[in-house]
Amino acid sequence: MSGTYLGMPAFPEAAREAVGDTTLRGNLRHATHTIRAKRAKAVAEVSDWAELREAGKRIKDHTLRHLDRYLEQLEEAVTAAGGIVHWAADAAEANEIVTQLVKMTGESEVVKVKSMATQEIGLNEALQAEGIRAYETDLAELIVQLGRDRPSHILVPAIHRNRGEIRDIFSREMSEWGRPAPEGLTDTPAELAEAARLHLREKFLRAKVGISGANFMVAETGTLVVVESEGNGRMCLTLPETLISVVGIEKIVPTWRDLEVFLQTLPRSSTAERMNPYTSTWTGTTDGDGPSTFHLVLLDNGRTDTLADEVGRQALRCIRCSACLNVCPVYERAGGHAYGSVYPGPIGAILSPQLRGTGSEIDASLPYASSLCGACYEVCPVAIDIPEVLVHLRERVVEGGEVTREGNKVVLRPAKGHAAERAAMRAARWAFTHPGALRTGQRAASRTRRFHPRTLPGPGRAWSGTRDLPPVPAEPFRDWWQRTHGGKDGAK
Amino acid sequence: MTSRERILGRVRRALADVPRDDMPYEQAVSRDYARKHGDRSVSETVELLAENLADYRAIVHRTEAEGLAGLIAGLLEKRGSASVLVPPGLDEGWLAATGVTRVADRAESTPDELDRVDSVVTACAVAIAETGTIVLDGSPDQGRRRITLVPDHHICVVRVPGQVVSSVPQGLERLDPARPLTWISGPSATSDIELDRVEGVHGPRTLEVILVGGA
Numbered sequence: 001m002s003g004t005y006l007g008m009p010a011f012p013e014a015a016r017e018a019v020g021d022t023t024l025r026g027n028l029r030h031a032t033h034t035i036r037a038k039r040a041k042a043v044a045e046v047s048d049w050a051e052l053r054e055a056g057k058r059i060k061d062h063t064l065r066h067l068d069r070y071l072e073q074l075e076e077a078v079t080a081a082g083g084i085v086h087w088a089a090d091a092a093e094a095n096e097i098v099t100q101l102v103k104m105t106g107e108s109e110v111v112k113v114k115s116m117a118t119q120e121i122g123l124n125e126a127l128q129a130e131g132i133r134a135y136e137t138d139l140a141e142l143i144v145q146l147g148r149d150r151p152s153h154i155l156v157p158a159i160h161r162n163r164g165e166i167r168d169i170f171s172r173e174m175s176e177w178g179r180p181a182p183e184g185l186t187d188t189p190a191e192l193a194e195a196a197r198l199h200l201r202e203k204f205l206r207a208k209v210g211i212s213g214a215n216f217m218v219a220e221t222g223t224l225v226v227v228e229s230e231g232n233g234r235m236c237l238t239l240p241e242t243l244i245s246v247v248g249i250e251k252i253v254p255t256w257r258d259l260e261v262f263l264q265t266l267p268r269s270s271t272a273e274r275m276n277p278y279t280s281t282w283t284g285t286t287d288g289d290g291p292s293t294f295h296l297v298l299l300d301n302g303r304t305d306t307l308a309d310e311v312g313r314q315a316l317r318c319i320r321c322s323a324c325l326n327v328c329p330v331y332e333r334a335g336g337h338a339y340g341s342v343y344p345g346p347i348g349a350i351l352s353p354q355l356r357g358t359g360s361e362i363d364a365s366l367p368y369a370s371s372l373c374g375a376c377y378e379v380c381p382v383a384i385d386i387p388e389v390l391v392h393l394r395e396r397v398v399e400g401g402e403v404t405r406e407g408n409k410v411v412l413r414p415a416k417g418h419a420a421e422r423a424a425m426r427a428a429r430w431a432f433t434h435p436g437a438l439r440t441g442q443r444a445a446s447r448t449r450r451f452h453p454r455t456l457p458g459p460g461r462a463w464s465g466t467r468d469l470p471p472v473p474a475e476p477f478r479d480w481w482q483r484t485h486g487g488k489d490g491a492k
Numbered sequence: 493m494t495s496r497e498r499i500l501g502r503v504r505r506a507l508a509d510v511p512r513d514d515m516p517y518e519q520a521v522s523r524d525y526a527r528k529h530g531d532r533s534v535s536e537t538v539e540l541l542a543e544n545l546a547d548y549r550a551i552v553h554r555t556e557a558e559g560l561a562g563l564i565a566g567l568l569e570k571r572g573s574a575s576v577l578v579p580p581g582l583d584e585g586w587l588a589a590t591g592v593t594r595v596a597d598r599a600e601s602t603p604d605e606l607d608r609v610d611s612v613v614t615a616c617a618v619a620i621a622e623t624g625t626i627v628l629d630g631s632p633d634q635g636r637r638r639i640t641l642v643p644d645h646h647i648c649v650v651r652v653p654g655q656v657v658s659s660v661p662q663g664l665e666r667l668d669p670a671r672p673l674t675w676i677s678g679p680s681a682t683s684d685i686e687l688d689r690v691e692g693v694h695g696p697r698t699l700e701v702i703l704v705g706g707a
Contacts, residue, residue, distance in 0.1 A: 031687040051525035058521045065510055068503040081670070087496040139693060140684035156684050163685055189690040193682055197693055204694070205603040205642075221669040231641060231680040231695025238637040239603050249499065254517055256669045260661040261525070271683045274544065275623035275660075278695060279675035280637075286672050288599045289636040300495075304502035310509060326687075407502040 010365035014338035015330075024335050027162045035326045038272035039379070045274070046264065055261045057383040060317035063219075063252050064307060070219040070252045071298065077222025081284020083294040088246075090301050090406070095126035097297055098211065098244055102132050105242050107208045113226060113233045114138035115213025116154060116320055117246045117299055119342040120355075123211070134211065135177070135203050137232035139196050146173040152336025152344060154322040155270050160335055163187040174199050200232065210236035210291065214247045215319065216262060217296075220255050223283045224296070227266060227276050237280050243291035248299050250307075250316040262319060265381035269321035302355030308404035311392040315350045317382040322347075324376035324386060330369055339366060346376035350389040357405055358397050364415050367393035398422060420459035442476035449474070528659035529622055537621045538652045542703060544624025548678030549691050550699045557706050560649070564613060565590035567647055567700055573610035577639045581632020582613065586649065597635040606642040612696075613647045614640055617673075619656045620663040624678065626650060626701060627663060629671040637674055646696040648676075652703045 018024060043049050063070055075085045088094035102110060110127070112118065112134050124134040124145075136145045143158035144151050147169040151157030158166070167187040174181040179199045185191060212233065216225040224245060226233045237243060253259065267276045285294050307313050325331045325345030336344035340362040341352035349366045358364045367390050376386040396403065398421060400414040414422065431438045445452075449472040456464040475483075493501075513520075532540065542552045555563045568576060568590050575593040587594065595601075595609050615633035616626045626648055628634045640646050650656065657663050667673060680695030691697065 027686070035683075035687045046526075046529060048525040048529070051523075055521060055523055055525055062517065062520045065507065065513060067507070068500050071500065071503070087494070087499055089495045089498050093495060137694075138684070139682050143684070156687055158684065159687065166685060189685040189688065190692065192685055193690050193693050200694065201607070205607060218669065223669045229680070230682045230684075230693035232693070234637065234641050234674065235694055238641060249503075257661075257664065260664050263660050263664075271689070273548075273677070273689075275620075275625045275675070275677040277548070277677050277679070277681045279673075281669065281673040281675075283670050283672070286630065289630055289672055290638075298499070300499045300502065304499060304506050307503065308506035313506075404506065407498065407505065 009340075010361045011334075011338055011340070011369040012365060014340065014362075015334035015369070018335045018338045019333055021335075023162070024160055025333065027160055028332055028335055030162075031156070031159050032326045032332045035272055039269065039323060039326065042268040042272040042274065046268070049265075052261055052265050053381055053383055056265055056319075056381055057317060059253055059258050059261060060250075060382055061314075063254055064250065064313060064316055067249065067252070067307065070254055071249060073219040074217055074222060074252055075298075077218075077220065078284060078296050079222075081222045083222065083284040083296050086295060086297045088297055088299050088301070091121035094121050094246055094297055094299050094301065095123055098123060098246065099127060099130050099132065101242070101244055101295055102127065102209055103130070105209055107132075109133040109135065109203075109207070110209040110211050110244075111135050111137050111203055111207040111236045111240065112141075113210070113212040113228070113236045114141050114157075115211070115246065116342060117213045117248050118211065119151060121246070121299070121301060123246065135200070137200050137204070137236060138228075139193065139230060139232075142196055142200070143169060146170065146177065150337055151342060153325060154320050154343065154345070154347075155325075156322075160337070163189060163192065166192055170195050170199075178202060200235075204232075204235040204239055207236070207240045209242045209244065210240035212236055212243065212245045214245055214251055215266065216259060217247055217252050218254075218256050218259070219252050221283055223256065223281050225259065226280045227263075228279070229271065229277045231278055234278055234280055237282065238290045240291055242293045242295070244295045244297065246297045246299055248301075249303050250318075266319055266321055269319075269323040269379070269381045302357075304407060305357075305404045306351075306354040309354065309392075312350065312354050312389050314384050315347070315354060315389060317384055318347055318351065319382060320347075321381055323379040323381065327375045327379050328370075329373065329375070330371060334369070339369065341366075346370060346386045346390075347384070350384075350386055350393060353393055357403070358393070358412070358415065364397050367391075367397060439476070439478065443479070445472050446474055446476055526659075527661050530658075532621075532658065534653045537658050538656055538703065540658075541619055541621035541624065541650075541652075541656055544621065545626075545678070545701050546624075548624055548681075550624070550678050550701050553700065553702045555702060555704055557704060560586055560702065560704050561589040563702060564647060564649075565592075568592050568611055571611060571645055571698070573645065575609045575611070577606070577609050577612040577635070577643060579614055579633055579635030579639065582615065582635075583633065586613065597639050599636075603638070603642060606638060609643050611645040611647060612639050612643045613649070615649050615651075616655060618663050618666045619650045619652075620658075620660060621656055622659050625660075625663070626676050627667060628674045628676065629667060630673075631671075637672055640674065640676075641695055644696055645698045645700075646676075647700045647702065649702045649704055652705055 140158040153159040617629035679699040
């Protein structure tokens with residue numbers, strides 16, 4: 001996965017910097033709190049939320065269990081409907097396929113619907129290297145692109161920007177890319193949306209090639225689904241002559257009927273709406289309506305490696321709603337950039353280290369970017385037990401072990417930097433299996449408690465730098481238990 | 493080895509630990525969720541549709557069949573529209589009372605030409621009450637997808653109660669996946685600025701829905 005931001009520091013360093021940025025913290029707090037309350041209300045409207053969540057989980061699990069079969073069925077259905085299916089094992093191959101497809105049209109610019117998959121593979125950069133300009137058309141993606149910025153949220157990539165900053169970016173940068181921002185643009189959201197409408201309209205109307213992702217692909221019918229709000233998706237999906245969709249292989253659902261679950265849970269979980277303004281579905285090509293050429297690029301890029309992990313594979317159920325980001329206390333304070341991946345927040349902390357492996361410093365640190373409070377699991381509309389996967393990945397980082405990378409089984413060595421943790425755990429294991437030594441140690445600790453330091457020395461300093469050391473009681477528990485006969489005498 | 497074989501091979505190896513499962517799909521997933529939420533009479537369902545459409549800033553009108561042409565003419569006039577896009581199979585009577593220039597929905601029209609048209613009038617395939625959604629399926633009375641996208645003003649006629657269902661599951665049942673579908677819930681909007689909803693980005697910024705009775 002080439003979505004790694006080069007030279008990205010590990011999460012703790014990046015987060016420390018972000019937490020010091022008061023504008024960023026204000027922006028994130030405002031946005032996440034707004035959406036949290038609305039989501040709770042939208043979910044409370046449907047009495048059968050628990051059943052919908054369970055069904056969504058099972059549909060996705062079943063699909064993943066038979067992914068090979070459904071991929072073949074999808075390919076057959078898309079082809080029968082007039083589409084052309086391509087397979088990309090990794091980011092480089094997907095970029096190569098898309099670049100060649102665009103070149104075959106003779107065009108040097110494309111319009112894009114917001115898509116996590118194309119962010120993940122760095123498609124815009126790959127196209128640019130070949131002289132093809134990709135215009136992002138989602139409002140938040142536009143803000144990120146014009147601001148030469150990085151996305152920080154799955155649904156709203158510019159969530160770290162407030163309206164004043166957006167106004168400044170539009171006024172300064174729009175003229176570089178096409179139609180300039182109107183004179184005297186203010187920071188009211190309606191005016192900013194209008195500026196984006198005017199700026200992008202000329203690009204939509206002349207576009208010959210559109211590039212999208214998809215929220216769902218229906219295996220039995222070959223139908224693709226894009227869920228959106230602004231209408232930029234509809235523009236890119238219907239006006240160009242050629243449409244290229246890059247979609248992760250885990251986005252399949254078996255049947256048309258399955259959409260009845262996700263079209264209820266996705267909008268309420270993501271934008272807290274009963275239904276998002278626009279949903280487009282298309283099956284291959286339609287004579288005289290929309291693109292006459294349709295390419296589907298099926299993307300692996302670490303997904304099959306993730307599928308090979310018995311605990312971690314549940315991350316592939318994700319429908320990219322971003323409810324887990326909005327509810328996460330760590331995300332709210334650190335922001336999306338600190339995660340060093342296009343997938344930030346709790347889902348990013350379990351997805352990125354699986355898609356990319358835990359080789360880099362940032363990826364090895366991501367499973368720790370959580371307080372394990374479990375709020376993410378509670379709001380997840382496909383019931384991904386994110387804390388379970390986080391703990392599983394922490395174990396893998398510390399202990400090493402067998403994983404699958406690019407389809408091959410490899411054995412990971414224990415990560416550096418966790419020597420003290422491993423030593424502490426080994427010492428604890430020894431102490432707890434030697435009761436005499438444990439008793440002696442506890443008594444010694446109680447008697448010397450007045451001399452204990454407030455912070456740990458050596459490798460423990462980082463741990464106690466942000467935590468209080470628990471005070472040692474005057475008497476060890478087991479001594480107290482014996483002295484009071486298990487508390488029985490005292491109760492009388 | 494092609495990438496297709498490589499990916500399919502990786503999937504099969506990745507699932508080597510999972511026990512065999514030949515259960516047919518219909519039995520593999522329990523669907524204990526509701527087919528619809530709440531019990532409503534037909535007229536209450538139509539009422540809910542009107543309420544939810546309006547909640548997401550669609551402008552809702554109600555009329556009987558004989559008042560439809562007059563209502564549409566009035567809406568176009570009030571809007572100041574000089575031209576209106578007309579899908580090939582639209583009921584001719586619907587535009588009988590207006591003299592606004594008609595622009596046919598043709599394959600040859602360029603997007604720029606569509607951009608110069610003020611309004612579009614269409615029917616719909618189905619309307620979903622619980623979510624305030626209308627669905628277009630490209631039938632002759634709805635036209636190509638782009639004609640309801642590029643003009644800034646969309647008037648959509650829903651025949652009530654015949655075209656109205658309660659829920660998303662009921663809506664999907666009525667739709668043909670082979671057709672290109674557009675689900676519309678209110679005018680174009682965005683939540684991209686501070687996660688707050690603002691109406692009016694790229695799609696039609698004014699959506700008027702006419703619930704026409706007696707069907």
